[in-house]
Amino acid sequence: MSKTKALIIEDHPDNMVLIGRLLEKSGYQTLCAFTGLEGCEMARQEKPDFIILDVQLPDIDGMEVLCRIRAELGKEIPVIAMTGNALAADRERMMAAGCDCYIEKPIDTQRIISQIRYVIGEADERGLC
Numbered sequence: 001m002s003k004t005k006a007l008i009i010e011d012h013p014d015n016m017v018l019i020g021r022l023l024e025k026s027g028y029q030t031l032c033a034f035t036g037l038e039g040c041e042m043a044r045q046e047k048p049d050f051i052i053l054d055v056q057l058p059d060i061d062g063m064e065v066l067c068r069i070r071a072e073l074g075k076e077i078p079v080i081a082m083t084g085n086a087l088a089a090d091r092e093r094m095m096a097a098g099c100d101c102y103i104e105k106p107i108d109t110q111r112i113i114s115q116i117r118y119v120i121g122e123a124d125e126r127g128l129c
């Protein structure tokens with residue numbers, strides 16, 4: 001059986017390494033994109049099983065990435081949005097645009113795994129999305 005494929009869209013190299021290692025350790029195959037446009041392109045080409053999406057990106061922001069992915073690929077791929085900006089309005093905007101889970105940085109490593117397992121349907125526990 002092939003591994004569950006994750007796409008991480010994150011411009012900060014340290015966060016990319018941290019999340020990438022965490023996901024690989026948890027048995028996921030990881031793909032990395034450092035810009036929003038690169039992320040959209042990889043989502044189209046690779047059809048990942050889920051996406052971890054940073055909201056603050058250098059080119060198009062996470063909101064735009066999410067809208068493009070939903071417009072082009074539908075609702076199939078779960079998206080976990082991630083931000084250092086804990087504004088309730090941003091969370092509502094992202095949830096309304098179709099993200100499945102919205103989490104704040106710094107990343108809680110145990111919690112993000114339970115959130116991933118929930119959005120991809122491997123766990124019943126919601127994991128505080």
Ligand code: MN
Binds near residue numbers: 010011012054056057
């Ligand atoms: Mn960022």
